[in-house]
Each structure stands twice: as structure tokens, then as C-alpha cells.
Amino acid sequence: MIEIKDLKKSYLINGNKTEALKGINLKIEKGQVFGIIGKSGAGKSTLLRCLNLLETPDEGEIIVEGRDITKFNKRELREYRKNVSMIFQHFNLLSNSNVYKNVAFPLEIAGHKRDYIDKRVRELLKIVGIEDKEKEYPSNLSGGQKQRVAIARALANNPKILLCDEATSALDPLTTKQILDLLLELNKTLGLTIVLITHEMDVVDRICSNVAVMEKGEIVEEGIKDEVFKSPKSKTLRQFLQSQKGEVIYLDFKERAI
Amino acid sequence: MSEILKLVLPSFLDTLYMVVFSTLFSILLGAPLGIFLVLSDKEGLLKMPKLNSIIGSIINITRSIPFIILIILLFPLSRVIVGTTIGKEAAVVPLSIAAAPFVARVVESALKDVNKGVIEAAVSLGASTPQIVFKVLIKEALPGLILGITLTIVNIIGYSAMAGVIGGGGIGDLAVRYGYQRFRTDILIVTVIILILLVEITQRTGNYFAKKIDRR
Ligand SMILES: Nc1ncnc2c1ncn2[C@@H]1O[C@H](COP(=O)(O)OP(=O)(O)OP(=O)(O)O)[C@@H](O)[C@H]1O
Ligand SMILES: [Mg+2]
Numbered sequence: 158m159i160e161i162k163d164l165k166k167s168y169l170i171n172g173n174k175t176e177a178l179k180g181i182n183l184k185i186e187k188g189q190v191f192g193i194i195g196k197s198g199a200g201k202s203t204l205l206r207c208l209n210l211l212e213t214p215d216e217g218e219i220i221v222e223g224r225d226i227t228k229f230n231k232r233e234l235r236e237y238r239k240n241v242s243m244i245f246q247h248f249n250l251l252s253n254s255n256v257y258k259n260v261a262f263p264l265e266i267a268g269h270k271r272d273y274i275d276k277r278v279r280e281l282l283k284i285v286g287i288e289d290k291e292k293e294y295p296s297n298l299s300g301g302q303k304q305r306v307a308i309a310r311a312l313a314n315n316p317k318i319l320l321c322d323e324a325t326s327a328l329d330p331l332t333t334k335q336i337l338d339l340l341l342e343l344n345k346t347l348g349l350t351i352v353l354i355t356h357e358m359d360v361v362d363r364i365c366s367n368v369a370v371m372e373k374g375e376i377v378e379e380g381i382k383d384e385v386f387k388s389p390k391s392k393t394l395r396q397f398l399q400s401q402k403g404e405v406i407y408l409d410f411k412e413r414a415i
Numbered sequence: 416m417s418e419i420l421k422l423v424l425p426s427f428l429d430t431l432y433m434v435v436f437s438t439l440f441s442i443l444l445g446a447p448l449g450i451f452l453v454l455s456d457k458e459g460l461l462k463m464p465k466l467n468s469i470i471g472s473i474i475n476i477t478r479s480i481p482f483i484i485l486i487i488l489l490f491p492l493s494r495v496i497v498g499t500t501i502g503k504e505a506a507v508v509p510l511s512i513a514a515a516p517f518v519a520r521v522v523e524s525a526l527k528d529v530n531k532g533v534i535e536a537a538v539s540l541g542a543s544t545p546q547i548v549f550k551v552l553i554k555e556a557l558p559g560l561i562l563g564i565t566l567t568i569v570n571i572i573g574y575s576a577m578a579g580v581i582g583g584g585g586i587g588d589l590a591v592r593y594g595y596q597r598f599r600t601d602i603l604i605v606t607v608i609i610l611i612l613l614v615e616i617t618q619r620t621g622n623y624f625a626k627k628i629d630r631r
Contacts (some may be wrong), residue, residue: 209539238541249536252631253555262550263540294630310540 158350159185159208159318164217166203177203178214179374185352185367187317190344192361192382193354195371196393201354204371205320208352209241210234221318239267242311246323248303250295256282256306257291263313281309285339301332308339312347319343321353325360333357337364358401362386370394422589423605429503430585430613433510433575438568440511441518448474448515449522450548456527460534460544474516485513486578506575506583514571521563525556558629565621569614576610586610 164181167174177200185191193201206212207219210226218225226237242263250259260281264274282288285305295303304324311319321340325333341364343349355361361368361382369379370391377391389395448470454460455467477485489509490500497504529552537551553560576587586606594603 211535211539235541235543238539243536243539245532245536247532249530249532251533251551251555252530253557253628255630262537266537266540266542266546266550296630307536310536314541 158187158222159183159352160218160220161204161207162218162220164204164207164214164219166200166207166212166214176374178207181217181374181376183369183376183379185350187350188344188348189367190341190351190353190365192365192368193352193371194356194358194361194368194394194397195354197356198373199371199393200374201371202322205243205322205352205354208318208320209238209243211243239263239314240316241318241320242314242316243320243322244304244307244311244324246326248295248300248307248327250303250306250310252295255292255294256287256298259295259306260309260313263310267314277313278309281312284312284343285309299332300328301335304328304332304336305339308336308343312343312349316349318350318352321351321355323355324353326355326357330359333360334363340364358397362401419602419605422593422602423586423609426584426586426589426606427609429583430572430575430579430587432503433506433578433583433585434568434571434613436507437510437514437571437575438564440507441514441567441571442564444511444515445518446522448519450526450552452519452523453526453552454544454548460538460547474519477513477516478520482513482574483577483581485509486574486581489513490581501582503584506578506581506585510571510574510578510583513574514567517570518564518567521567522560525559525563526552528559529555558625558631561621561625561628565618565625568617568621572610572613572617 161181161183164178165176166178167176181204193204195201203212207214210229214227217227219227221237221241226234229237251262254262257278260278261274264277269277278291279288282291285308287302287305287309290298290302295306298306319340325336328336337360340351344351344364353360353365365382367380368382368385369376370385370393371377372391372393378385378389378394385394386398389398452467452470455463455470457464457467480488486509489512490505492512493500493505493508496508499505533555534547534551537547542551575583575585576590579585579587580591586609590603590606593599594606
């Protein structure tokens with residue numbers, strides 16, 4: 158479904174060149190929940206943002222359903238973006254629009270009729286479980302509710318791919334679990350392909366079918382999650398798995414103390 | 416008392432006329448410039464830094480010319496546009512042009528306050544640049560825009576008093592002709608009170624609406 162070939166991207170700031178992506182090769186198949194993990198600055202966000210061309214790569218190809226998206230003109234790109242949605246760590250909702258209007262936004266820009274928009278918004282709010290909040294403004298919602306609105310908005314035009322940039326990193330553990338369950342359900346029921354980046358191992362553990370590990374702009378290992386996790390090769394993944402275990406032990410200890 | 420009213424009321428209406436139309440035209444001229452400044456910024460959606468800096472410079476130059484001089488420079492333009500250089504209609508031309516760069520900056524700064532993440536989300540949903548301008552930028556920045564326009568009106572009220580002196584009529588003109596040249600202190604006081612009230616009401620109304628629609 159998505160094939161990334163030799164993708165490179167660097168940033169030039171005050172004459173200093175940072176190579177954020179140093180030739181990424183990756184295949185993501187339809188229906189996968191694909192996790193990309195790595196330490197801060199590894200290039201996860203840059204890679205994800207290349208997939209909807211929020212960042213323009215310097216070199217390489219991104220083939221999505223047979224077409225190289227880096228060659229798209231402006232109009233093709235806008236059409237493509239309606240098929241590939243994104244959710245964000247800080248939700249990025251329209252603060253002066255209520256929940257209904259936020260979810261209606263992508264439908265309005267796609268030029269749908271009022272009746273259809275109305276029906277679709279209600280349908281979406283039901284899917285993400287916030288039918289009762291349609292008149293609320295984002296500032297009156299909890300983090301989890303805001304992310305549900307963002308997910309409803311992202312799903313509005315029936316995308317095939319959902320990109321998640323640290324979508325649960327601003328949420329507490331319980332809310333994180335609920336949002337992940339929702340994403341997993343969408344993956345199952347709608348056949349939505351999900352690409353998510355995170356530095357929380359629990360997130361990967363919980364919902365990813367496949368995983369890629371990034372270090373300094375490169376993918377250092379990649380594959381089916383269970384297999385990769387069973388025999389981790391990269392330093393990053395070993396450290397991550399260790400710290401995850403550490404956390405679990407620590408939690409057990411705390412729970413026992415209570 | 417009725418004599419004062421007879422003098423003040425027409426002048427007041429002239430001032431109102433100048434303020435309303437100058438505000439309208441200055442927004443019509445200035446707002447698109449402000450929007451363009453935001454879009455053409457090197458981090459904006461259109462990225463046209465050269466044109467951005469040219470327009471920025473023109474705005475700065477216009478804003479650095481003292482208003483009273485700008486009016487004198489622009490009054491001849493009134494003859495071309497409205498056919499006369501005297502009266503409230505004539506004053507609207509220099510007032511609008513003088514306030515437009517101010518509006519441009521006010522709009523620019525209000526729009527630049529919009530959360531970058533929200534704009535990015537709209538881009539990621541496939542919104543076009545005009546859709547982002549009207550459905551995201553202006554909507555999200557509306558409280559700031561209202562406060563900015565309020566500030567513009569307050570400025571134009573002040574400017575209109577100056578424009579009046581040079582031939583526009585209105586409250587400022589009345590204050591000078593009667594209050595200053597004929598030593599009618601009562602009229603001077605009334606005109607000052609009217610200007611104070613006008614500014615006060617404008618500012619309060621602006622604050623009220625800006626606050627009311629702000630959902631952040
Ligand atoms: N807009 C930008 N301008 C300049 N440099 C950037 C920009 N975005 C990212 N970088 C640089 O590119 C590298 C990769 O950044 P990226 O945001 O992709 O990392 P990340 O893996 O998502 O990190 P984090 O976990 O902290 O979000 C970093 O060195 C970063 O400083
Ligand atoms: Mg990141």
C-alpha cells in the first residue's frame with residue numbers, strides 16, 4: 158500500500174545541516190497497524206509528515222497505491238490528502254468552532270451538501286462515542302474527548318490511511334488505552350491502515366502489528382512486532398524494552414505496596 | 416443649549432460618516448494586504464519572501480509619515496476620486512488610505528496568532544489556501560481581528576478630527592472653528608466629550624464582542 162524508497166530529507170538552519178532522514182526504505186501493507194519508534198530526534202515525525210507531504214522530501218519516492226505522491230501537483234495532492242488523514246499530539250482542533258463544526262470541516266472543504274454533512278457528522282460522532290458533545294467547544298473537552306473529535310474529523314472523508322503523530326502522548330494511561338482501543342477497532346471494522354509514531358512502548362505493544370525502529374534518521378530494524386520484540390537487534394529497541402520492563406516492575410512494586 | 420445642538424449634531428453626523436466609511440474602505444484595502452503578508456511569509460502557505468518584504472516596506476514607509484502630512488499629500492487624490500477636496504466625502508479618501516497600512520498590520524498580527532498546528536491540520540485534510548484563509552485563519556483569529564478593528568476605529572476617530580481641520584468637516588473642524596477661533600469654550604468642551612464618548616463606546620463594544628466570541 159505504501160512503499161518508501163530511499164527517502165532523504167535534511168534541514169538547513171543557520172548553515173547547519175541536519176539529516177533528518179538518511180535514505181529510508183519501508184513497506185507498509187494494507188490493514189497493518191504500523192508503529193515507528195525511536196528516540197527523540199530520530200526522525201519519526203519527519204518520516205510520518207512526508208507521508209502526507211507536510212514535509213517535502215529532498216530525494217526518494219513514496220509510492221501509495223501505485224502512484225508516487227512526491228510527483229503530485231497541488232490539486233492531486235489535495236485529493237490525496239483527503240484519503241490520508243492525520244491526528245496529532247495536541248489535537249489541533251479549531252478552537253472557535255464547536256465539535257460539530259470541527260467534524261464538518263473536512264466535509265465542507267470537500268464540497269459536500271448540507272444534508273450529507275449533517276448525516277455524516279452524526280454518524281462519525283457516534284463511531285467515536287461523543288454524540289452528546291456536538292455543541293461543545295474544544296476548550297470544554299477533556300484530552301481524550303478532544304482526540305475523539307480529531308479522530309472523527311480525520312475519518313470524515315473515508316480515508317484509507319490514518320497517520321498518528323504521538324496521538325496519545327498528551328493523554329493519561331487510561332485515556333490512552335481507550336483511544337488505542339478505538340484506533341484498533343477502526344482498523345478492524347473499517348480496514349483502516351494506521352501508521353503511528355510514538356516513544357511509548359506500551360502503545361506499540363498494545364496495537365501494532367508491525368514495527369520499525371529508527372535511529373538518527375535511519376531504520377535500524379523492522380518487521381512483525383512479535384518477532385522484532387522477541388529478538389531485538391538495535392540498541393534503541395533493547396533499551397526501550399528494558400525500560401518498559403523496568404516500568405512494569407516498578408508499577409508492580411507500587412501496586413503491591415498499596 | 417439648542418444652539419449648541421444645532422451646531423454639534425451635523426458635525427457629529429459628519430464625523431460618524433467619515434469614521435464609518437473610512438473604516439470600511441480601510442478594511443477593504445488593508446485586510447487583503449494583511450492576509451497576503453501572512454501567506455507570503457517565509458513560513459506561510461505561499462512563501463513569497465521577496466514580495467512580502469517589498470509590501471512590508473511600503474507599509475512601514477506609509478506608517479512612518481505623520482498623519483497630518485499624509486492627509487495633505489493625499490487630499491489631491493480626493494479630487495480624482497470624489498471630485499472635490501472639501502467635505503466629509505473628500506476626507507474619507509485620505510483617511511482610508513492612511514488607515515489601510517495600519518489595518519494590514521493589525522490583520523497580519525491577529526492571523527499570525529493562529530495556532531500553527533490548526534493550520535497544519537487543515538492542510539493535512541486537503542484544504543486549499545482560500546479555504547484555509549476563510550475557514551481557519553479568519554475564524555480562529557476573529558477575536559483578535561475584532562480588537563484590531565476596534566483599535567483602527569479609535570484611531571480613525573482621532574484622525575478624522577485632524578482631517579476635519581484641513582477641510583473634512585465634522586467634530587474636529589467644529590472644535591477648531593468655534594472652540595478655538597471664536598473662544599467658545601462650551602462648544603470645545605462638548606466636542607471633546609463627544610469624542611471621548613465615541614472612543615469609549617467603540618472600545619467597550621469591541622471588547623464585548625471579542626470576548627463573547629472567543630472560545631479558546
Ligand atoms: N522544521 C524543522 N526545522 C529544522 N530541523 C528540524 C525540523 N523538524 C525536525 N528537525 C530536525 O530533524 C531531526 C528529526 O526530527 P523529528 O521531529 O523527525 O524527530 P522525532 O523522532 O519525531 O523526535 P521527537 O520524538 O522528539 O518528536 C531532529 O534533529 C530535528 O531537530
Ligand atoms: Mg516527533
